[in-house]
Amino acid sequence: MTRRTDGEPTGRSAASASDDWLAPVGVSAAAAVKAPAELLGEYLPLLADAAINGRRPDSFELDAVRELGRRAAAQGVGARRAVDLYLSAAWRLWRQLPVVVRSSDPEKVRRSAEAVLRVLDDAIGVLVDGHQSERREMIRREESLRAEFVDDLLRGDADVSRLVERAEPFGIDLGKPHHVALVAPRDADGAVDRAAIALERAVVDRFGDREVLVATKDGRVVVVVPGGGAPAFTLLSGGDVGAALQQELHRREIAGRWRVAAGRAFPGAYGVARSYEEALEALTFADRLGFDTDVVHARDLLVYRVLGRDQTAIVDLVRDVLTPLEQVRGGAEVLLETLREYFDAGEVATEAARRLHVSVRTVTYRLARVAQLTGYSVAQPDQRFALQTAVLGARLLEWPATPLPAEP
Structure with missing residues (x-):
């Protein structure tokens, strides 16, 4: 035990004789705020x-409190609850302090209160600092x-059993079907991080915090949601996850123009990867084909996937069928555009003429020329x-703007 020059004890030793009464104070405070004592x-x-001797804590003692703040965060105790615990313990201790209960000297009580409040301020500061650091x-x-x-x-190439185990903390049951939707900016105003935050809130509001995952990857927002069997999904814009995400972007006033591509739902550990691949291909096709729509679905682009899988065959088809169009003055583009609009118009010449802003006679002449x-x-x-x-x-190969590969 250390002593002051006047012979009175200092430091922790002076309070240790009566430390037994502190335990019930801590237990009571912990029970009141539902936090570990x-x-x-x-x-x-x-x-x-501090109350008895007027001593402020040393730096190593405050470091210990800071570590308790880190421990609170690690145990899932929020900063507010941790602070409540310390405040609750402080007023309970004050009410039980012998120096307060027994003293009739107002000045002595004032000094004691000041010392306690200074220590309380120091402790709360380092407690929160430690908590925030750990968080x-x-x-x-x-x-x-x-x-x-x-x-x-x-x-989709990771160890399946390990992937299933890692999915559990994120609330993803890989045995169930899941959709993957990709949200990509279509102009420079689209802030992907901000869109991800907004869409995560929207998805959690609709589905809860289980079976959903929102992340960013390669400059896009990735959204994983339950497949069509999930009850909440049937309420999601008629089951259209792409349309629902686009609606949320508008409703939450996220700047920029966005395109949403939705893959089909597949079960199993590889189902998410398969749906993601479909959504990614849908985005690629939409860009290459010049789609103006803001929502695309992989199910509507399956024919393009079939064509794209055998590029050698499609190159041969374009070369054999369409390259003769390059013989006309100005190149193949005019006749090729006429064919595109004619087929997009359901093979109705009048509608194709309207879209091309030419006469029906011009359309029929061009088709005859083809x-x-x-x-x-x-x-x-x-x-x-054919x-x-x-x-x-040709649209997939971006021909004739991009030359066809040379023949082997």
Whole structure:
């Protein structure tokens, strides 16, 4: 025990003789705020020491309180509850302090109160600092684990059993079907991080915090939601996850223009990766084909997937069927555009003429010219199918703007 020059004891030793009465104070405070009493550590003896001896804590003692703040965060105790615990313990201790209960000297009580409040201020400050520090580290660790999990989940080549185990903390049951939707900016005004935050709130509001996952990857927002069997999904814009996400972007006034591509729902550990691949291809096709729509669905683009899977065959088809159009003055583009609009208009010449801003006679003349050059006529069903397939292939290959690969 250390002593002051006047012979009175100093430090923790002076309060230790009566430390037994501190335990019930801590237990009572912990029960009141529903927090572990162990998070108080040596905080109550510090307060008692301050009230009795007027001593402020040393730096190592405050470091111990800071560590308790980190422990609180790690145990899932919020900063507000941790602070409530310390405040609740402080007023309970004050009510039980012998120096307050027994003293009739107002000045002595004032000094004691001042000392307690100073220690309380110091302790709360380092407690919150420790809590925030631990939370920041936890968030960084969670973000790192989340990013790794999302990459492995979307890639689909990770160990299945391990992937299922890692999915559990995120609330994802990989045995159930899931949709993947991709949200991509269509102009420079689209802030992906802001859109991700807004869409995560929207998805959690609709589905809860289980079976959903929102992340960013390669400059896009990735949204994983339950498949059509989920009750909440049937209420989601008639089951259209793409339309629902687009509505949320508008409703929450997210700046910029966005395109949403939705893959079909598939079950199993590889189902998410398959749906993601479909959504990614749908975005690619929408860009290449010049779609103006803000929502695209993989199910509507399956024919393009079939064509795109065998590029050698589609190149041969475009070369054999459409390259004769390059013989006309100005190149193949005018006749190719006429074919595109004719097929998009349901093979109705008047509608195609309206879209092209030309006369019906011009459209029929151009179609006849196509038949003359290529040997394929839109009037013959089998030839019409070959022409339309070749036109689709040309859009995928971005021909004639992009030259076809050289023949082997």
